[in-house]
Amino acid sequence: MGAARVGVVTFPGTLDDQDAARAVRHAGGEAVPLWHADRDLKGVDAVFLPGGFSYGDYLRCGAISRFAPLMEELIPAAHAGLPVLGTCNGFQILCEAHLLPGALTRNENLHYVCRDQRVLVESNATAWTGDYTPGQEILLPVKHGEGRYVADAATVTALESGDQIVFRYLGGNPNGSVNDIAGISNEAGNVVGLMPHPEHAVEDLTGAPSVDGRGFFTSILKRFVSL
Amino acid sequence: MIDSVKRAADNPDEPQPYAELGMKADEYDRVRAILGRRPTSSELAIYSVMWSEHCSYKSSKVHLRQFGTKAPESEALLVGMGENAGVVDIGDGWAATFKIESHNHPSYVEPHQGAATGVGGIVRDIMSMGARPVAVMDALRFGALDAPDTRRVLPGVVEGISSYGNCLGLPNIGGELVFDPCYIGNPLVNALCVGLLRKDQIKLATAPGPGNKVVLFGARTGPDGIGGASVLASATFEDESHAKRPAVQVGDPFMEKLLIECCLELFEADVVVGIQDLGAAGVSCATTELAAKGTGGMRVDLGLVPLRDPSLLPEEILMSESQERMMAVVTPDDIDAFMAICSRWDVPATVIGEVTDTGRLVMTWKDEVIVDIPPGTAADDGPVYERPFHEPAGQVALNADDPVRLARPADLRATLLELLGSSNLASKEWVTSQYDRYVRGNTVLAMPADAGVLRIGEVMPGAEETDRGIALATDGNGRYAKLDPYAGAQLALAEAYRNVAVTGARPLAVTNCLNFGSPEDPEVMWQFAEAVRGLADACKTLGVPVTGGNVSFYNQTGSTPIHPTPVVGVLGVLDDVHKRVRHGFTASDLKIILLGDTGEEFGGSEWAHVTHGHLGGLPPRADLEAERSLATVLVEAAGRGLIEGSHDVSDGGLAIALAEASLAHGVGGTVQLPGDDPFVGLFSESASRAVVTVRPESFEAFAELCARHEVPCYGLGTTGGSTLRVEGVLDIPVDELRATHEATLPATFNS
Numbered sequence: 001m002g003a004a005r006v007g008v009v010t011f012p013g014t015l016d017d018q019d020a021a022r023a024v025r026h027a028g029g030e031a032v033p034l035w036h037a038d039r040d041l042k043g044v045d046a047v048f049l050p051g052g053f054s055y056g057d058y059l060r061c062g063a064i065s066r067f068a069p070l071m072e073e074l075i076p077a078a079h080a081g082l083p084v085l086g087t088c089n090g091f092q093i094l095c096e097a098h099l100l101p102g103a104l105t106r107n108e109n110l111h112y113v114c115r116d117q118r119v120l121v122e123s124n125a126t127a128w129t130g131d132y133t134p135g136q137e138i139l140l141p142v143k144h145g146e147g148r149y150v151a152d153a154a155t156v157t158a159l160e161s162g163d164q165i166v167f168r169y170l171g172g173n174p175n176g177s178v179n180d181i182a183g184i185s186n187e188a189g190n191v192v193g194l195m196p197h198p199e200h201a202v203e204d205l206t207g208a209p210s211v212d213g214r215g216f217f218t219s220i221l222k223r224f225v226s227l
Numbered sequence: 228m229i230d231s232v233k234r235a236a237d238n239p240d241e242p243q244p245y246a247e248l249g250m251k252a253d254e255y256d257r258v259r260a261i262l263g264r265r266p267t268s269s270e271l272a273i274y275s276v277m278w279s280e281h282c283s284y285k286s287s288k289v290h291l292r293q294f295g296t297k298a299p300e301s302e303a304l305l306v307g308m309g310e311n312a313g314v315v316d317i318g319d320g321w322a323a324t325f326k327i328e329s330h331n332h333p334s335y336v337e338p339h340q341g342a343a344t345g346v347g348g349i350v351r352d353i354m355s356m357g358a359r360p361v362a363v364m365d366a367l368r369f370g371a372l373d374a375p376d377t378r379r380v381l382p383g384v385v386e387g388i389s390s391y392g393n394c395l396g397l398p399n400i401g402g403e404l405v406f407d408p409c410y411i412g413n414p415l416v417n418a419l420c421v422g423l424l425r426k427d428q429i430k431l432a433t434a435p436g437p438g439n440k441v442v443l444f445g446a447r448t449g450p451d452g453i454g455g456a457s458v459l460a461s462a463t464f465e466d467e468s469h470a471k472r473p474a475v476q477v478g479d480p481f482m483e484k485l486l487i488e489c490c491l492e493l494f495e496a497d498v499v500v501g502i503q504d505l506g507a508a509g510v511s512c513a514t515t516e517l518a519a520k521g522t523g524g525m526r527v528d529l530g531l532v533p534l535r536d537p538s539l540l541p542e543e544i545l546m547s548e549s550q551e552r553m554m555a556v557v558t559p560d561d562i563d564a565f566m567a568i569c570s571r572w573d574v575p576a577t578v579i580g581e582v583t584d585t586g587r588l589v590m591t592w593k594d595e596v597i598v599d600i601p602p603g604t605a606a607d608d609g610p611v612y613e614r615p616f617h618e619p620a621g622q623v624a625l626n627a628d629d630p631v632r633l634a635r636p637a638d639l640r641a642t643l644l645e646l647l648g649s650s651n652l653a654s655k656e657w658v659t660s661q662y663d664r665y666v667r668g669n670t671v672l673a674m675p676a677d678a679g680v681l682r683i684g685e686v687m688p689g690a691e692e693t694d695r696g697i698a699l700a701t702d703g704n705g706r707y708a709k710l711d712p713y714a715g716a717q718l719a720l721a722e723a724y725r726n727v728a729v730t731g732a733r734p735l736a737v738t739n740c741l742n743f744g745s746p747e748d749p750e751v752m753w754q755f756a757e758a759v760r761g762l763a764d765a766c767k768t769l770g771v772p773v774t775g776g777n778v779s780f781y782n783q784t785g786s787t788p789i790h791p792t793p794v795v796g797v798l799g800v801l802d803d804v805h806k807r808v809r810h811g812f813t814a815s816d817l818k819i820i821l822l823g824d825t826g827e828e829f830g831g832s833e834w835a836h837v838t839h840g841h842l843g844g845l846p847p848r849a850d851l852e853a854e855r856s857l858a859t860v861l862v863e864a865a866g867r868g869l870i871e872g873s874h875d876v877s878d879g880g881l882a883i884a885l886a887e888a889s890l891a892h893g894v895g896g897t898v899q900l901p902g903d904d905p906f907v908g909l910f911s912e913s914a915s916r917a918v919v920t921v922r923p924e925s926f927e928a929f930a931e932l933c934a935r936h937e938v939p940c941y942g943l944g945t946t947g948g949s950t951l952r953v954e955g956v957l958d959i960p961v962d963e964l965r966a967t968h969e970a971t972l973p974a975t976f977n978s
Contacts, residue, residue, distance in 0.1 A: 012573060013481050015396030019668035053394040056481025109977075112389050112661045143393075143663045200665040205805060206682055207665050 004224035006217075007034040007044035009074075011065045014089070015052035016199060023199040024048070027217030036068040045224045046083035046127070047074060049090030051143075051197060061104060061146050062092035071097060083127035083220055084191045088144050091183070091193030100184055100193045101159070102151030108176025112145035116208045118170040119182050119196055123163050126189040127223060131215040138212035140196035142174050142182075147195040149177035149184070159184055167194050229541075230268040231595040239265050248275035254610055261604045269529075269590065269597045272542040273605050276508035277515060280780055283609035286746035287778040290756050293763035294773040301772045303735050306429060311352045311504065312422075313774020314429055315736045317800045319693040321683055322429065324356045325421040327366070327701065327740040327796045329779035333476070334416040338383025342416050343391035343478040347550050349420040350395065350483065351504035354490050355553065357430030358422030361667065362681055363392050364402040365418050366701045366740070366794045367658075370411025372650035372975055377406070380414050381658075382976060387478075388418070389661040394480035395487070398670050399662035400679025403701055403794075406650040410705075412784030417740040417794050421699055423683060428494060432503040434521030434556045437584040439500055441517075441525060442562075444569055444576035445486050445552040448510070449535035452476035452548025482551040482574075489572035490553065496568060498561035505552040511545045511605070513554040514580075518588045518602035521556070525602065527580035527590045541592045556582060616752035626710065628843025630829040635906050636838065640957035643882045643909065644967050649837045652879050653971035654890075671696060675887070676810040677726035677875050680801070696804025698732035700797055704878070705790030706831035707846035712754040713761035716793040717849040720765045721914055722877050723797040728858035729873040729917050731808045731865025732799030737766055739776035739795050744788020746780045754791035755780075762793060768851040771797065801865075808865045808919075811891025813872040815947035818926050819896055821881065822857055823916030824939045827907045833879040834910045853915040856936045861917065869921055869929045876916035882909035884918050886964050889951045895961050897952040898944035905956045920946055 006024045008031050010017045021031035032044050036054075041047070055064040065071065071093075078084045078099050086094040094100045107113060119140050121132040132138070151159070156178055159165050167183035175195070183194025198213030228234070235241075243265065245255040250271075258266050258274045266274060280286060294308060305322055306314035312326035330345025346363055353360045365388055370377045392399050402419070434441065493499050501521060503513045510532065518525040529541050539547070557565045562578065569576035583589075588605075590598035619625075636642040646652050655674065664673040672680035678700035683693050702722035708715025724734045739762065744751040766773055782789045801807055812819075829835050830844030864870045872891075876884040881900075889895050900908035921929050926942070933940035944954075952958045 013394070013484055015484075015666050016668075019666070022668055052396065053481060053484075056394065056479070058481065111386075112393060112663075114663050114665070115660050141665050143665060145390075145393075197665065200668060203668075206669055206671055 003030045004045045004221045005030045005032050007032045007047040009034045009049050011036040011054035013054045016050035019199040020048045020050040023202045029221045036070050039069045041073050046220050049086040051088030062096040065093045066097040085128050086193040094193045099191050101155045105148045106146050113174045114143040117142045120168045120170045123166045126185045126192050128192045128216050130219040139210035141200045141208040142196050148175040149181045232599050235267045236264050250275050269541050272545045273511040277605040278609040285610045286612050286614050290759040297763040297767045298772045299767045299770045304772050308775050311355045322426045324358045326775050327419040327738045328777040330416045338380045339387040342384040342387030344476045345418040346391045347478045348506045349418045353420045353422035355502050355504040357428045358424035360422045362400045363397045363420050366403040368405045368410045368415035371408045372406045385658050391480045393663045395484050396666050398664050398666050400673040404655045409790045413782045415742050430502050433501040434517035434582045439582040440557045440562050440578045441580040442555045443579050446482050447533040447535045448547050449549045453546050476548050476550050478550050485572045489574045492568045498565045499555050501556040503554050509547045515602040515606040519606040522584050524583035524585035525588050529592045531579040614746050614752045616749045619750035630835045630844050633839050646879050648967040648971050654969045657972035678730045680807050682804050694803045696801040698727045698730045698799040700726035703794035705792040709790040710831050710846045712757035712791050714849050716758040716761040717765040719795040721854045723795045725875045727797045727799035728861040729875050732801045733862050734797050734799045736798050737771050737773045741778045742792040744783040751788050758793045808870050808873045811888035812894040812946040817920035817946045819943040820919050821941040825913045828911050828913045832912045847912050847914045856938050860936050860938045869925045870919045872920045874918050880910040889961050895948040895950045896946040899954045901941045
């Protein structure tokens with residue numbers, strides 16, 4: 001079969017869609033633009049919800065986007081096993097859509113933060129992290145004002161025991177998230193959300209001083225090549 | 228009652244509040260002479276804002292002409308001064324447009340919204356040239372770091388830039404942050420935006436073609452930003468609620484992001500004949516300028532302007548500075564396609580009038596004609612003043628107060644650390660970490676690098692592949708300009724030019740933001756005249772034309788002006804962006820080289836400022852030929868792959884340059900100073916210097932290149948280790964440098 005087709009969603013106010021599509025192409029996949037107002041997933045193999053400020057984030061981040069016509073298609077597809085990755089605002093949308101538990105709240109120090117962040121890979125048992133090894137340390141940029149992951153104690157315990165904590169911050173937590181959580185997955189492992197930005201760490205020339213984000217894209221593409 | 232043209236003709240002697248609107252009696256008389264009657268209140272509103280200093284450049288125009296008359300020949304210049312922003316050819320069919328603009332006073336009154344809307348305004352200038360905005364930078368100046376008001380203003384300004392720019396999705400790739408007591412009552416917030424476009428896609432602010440539609444699109448018009456009109460309102464209107472409109476605009480970056488994407492689709496579909504952003508003077512400015520540059524006539528029904536507040540009166544609509552609005556001229560055939568694209572992006576758009584061939588700008592309100600003027604008289608024929616100027620009374624004494632009398636330090640190690648932790652030289656990460664520098668995925672270099680560098684890639688659909696990149700830097704030094712505004716402006720240009728060149732980019736064009744006190748003060752006017760003369764002369768020598776910019780006067784508290792502060796932005800181009808030179812010491816075992824000669828130059832220096840609180844003497848000499856040779860060497864060496872890393876030498880001298888180079892990647896170095904006075908060698912601020920590193924095997928070729936261009940080249944030592952060592956002088960672990968460098972801003976703003 002041909003290259004895997006990864007849908008990249010654009011909501012009004014999405015900012016990192018071009019970057020996400022480029023990262024997909026660099027890894028050898030086909031990036032398929034998906035428009036928030038279309039009830040159409042265009043038969044893609046996986047979906048990437050990129051970062052940004054959808055609808056200006058004037059309400060809770062992601063709270064309006066979850067009601068977009070496209071999401072009406074995406075939510076049941078994700079429940080049925082479609083691989084979905086949400087970074088930053090995408091992670092916030094996945095939480096608002098209840099595809100992932102918990103919520104992202106204002107950073108503890110109340111400031112937006114953009115920095116190159118050390119991140120620990122905790123789990124490679126997801127659709128998007130197969131090319132990493134548990135315990136691997138990677139460098140990815142974070143850039144957000146509302147990235148502090150919170151959830152009730154029972155949920156956190158369940159995430160911890162269910163191998164659903166996929167990433168943790170190392171060397172200083174940029175936002176005050178519970179248990180230094182940087183990213184999580186659903187129980188099935190097909191839906192992953194994280195605050196750091198792998199799409200900004202795939203090239204030597206640009207972005208963060210690292211290419212550690214490539215693993216997300218090679219991981220997902222391999223799944224479909226091997227089919 | 229509506230003050231219609233008919234009513235104005237019938238009541239010729241009705242008193243009008245022109246003085247309260249900032250108009251002089253002779254200016255008002257001139258309006259009457261142009262119209263052959265008294266202006267209506269709406270016409271008065273238009274003329275008062277269009278002839279204001281901010282819009283008409285009436286005090287600066289006679290000086291700014293030098294940027295044209297002395298302009299160097301440049302094949303790169305596609306659109307020069309006078310448009311929304313200049314455009315330069317960067318090769319392979321690509322063009323770049325860039326401009327810097329001030330938003331000083333709003334940012335003092337309301338730091339968050341003032342700074343945010345400063346970013347929004349300059350971004351729309353770039354959009355209106357037909358470009359995709361691709362990055363922003365900001366040049367900021369505040370009072371002393373420890374002043375209580377700095378803790379009010381700075382965090383708000385930074386948050387405003389952060390929230391607006393980040394939400395807009397434009398990487399912030401550099402700028403400046405300077406503290407000086409002279410800015411305590413008048414901070415400077417200068418915002419720069421750069422955009423990219425295909426050379427054949429340039430749009431201009433023009434309204435040709437009678438019958439073409441005039442479309443207002445973007446946010447609805449509200450009562451915000453009616454600064455000048457508040458007096459008019461209180462003099463004319465009886466309802467008191469009109470009297471207290473907020474004078475600072477409120478920004479909506481989400482709407483601006485939609486506007487960007489919407490405009491790019493409109494350009495792509497080729498359904499725009501002319502376009503203008505709505506900034507200062509809002510609808511007044513957009514309609515008069517579009518009409519004046521087009522067929523000459525336009526008819527507008529102000530009643531069709533979509534309002535956020537339905538009680539707004541025509542004078543207020545004309546003067547409102549509500550943000551996130553644009554005006555386009557569209558042919559009747561394309562109007563449906565235009566509206567469909569706006570609708571796809573949820574951007575409200577309304578046809579409010581059409582182009583005519585009458586030579587008159589006619590506006591109606593409730594079926595009555597309230598404006599009927601020749602648009603060029605408002606847009607182009609404003610008053611021009613030859614303001615008197617003379618050298619300030621204390622200038623000779625100031626220049627005679629040579630820092631040579633100041634006590635020299637015994638402990639150079641302590642001096643280096645003192646400077647490295649001082650407010651102007653300390654790490655700015657507390658500020659810059661609040662800006663997204665990665666969005667759009669084309670950022671090659673960003674702060675603390677000397678210049679921001681962007682790849683030109685995937686900017687818009689159908690764009691051809693190119694390896695090119697652009698580099699941008701802004702610089703300005705108010706202390707130098709205070710000592711000598713002519714040299715100070717040249718040094719600002721020289722530093723920005725050098726900062727672009729150290730990345731390997733060829734400097735191409737200039738934008739400037741000239742921040743000064745009141746033009747009515749002859750001493751300030753002298754500073755202004757000298758700075759413009761210096762900058763125009765330097766642009767000619769360096770071969771880089773001024774493409775546009777902004778003048779900001781009245782930056783003073785009472786009768787005390789700020790230091791004259793010309794801020795200069797330089798744009799450069801890299802033929803192959805992969806050959807960009809990285810910042811600082813990038814690896815061990817590289818040879819460290821100092822380019823340029825060091826004299827004993829401490830006038831206006833950071834050392835005199837920090838250690839002695841002294842400002843006197845003369846600034847460093849601006850040797851533009853040396854500057855040009857240095858840039859030639861840097862650009863050619865980068866193209867040939869001879870340089871591994873670089874850093875310009877400026878504020879704080881070689882000591883700070885070496886410390887910052889070590890901090891960039893945590894690589895130390897050992898150097899031997901060339902001269903016999905280590906204090907001068909380390910802390911003098913002689914211009915035209917840079918530190919570079921080369922691989923040992925490249926040294927010979929690099930030295931030969933320097934010799935060919937007569938650039939002094941001193942081998943200082945070698946990179947490596949975890950310590951910065953100046954042989955026989957000082958020894959500081961990089962960790963200690965870092966702790967000192969990074970502690971200052973958090974200590975003030977996190978407490």
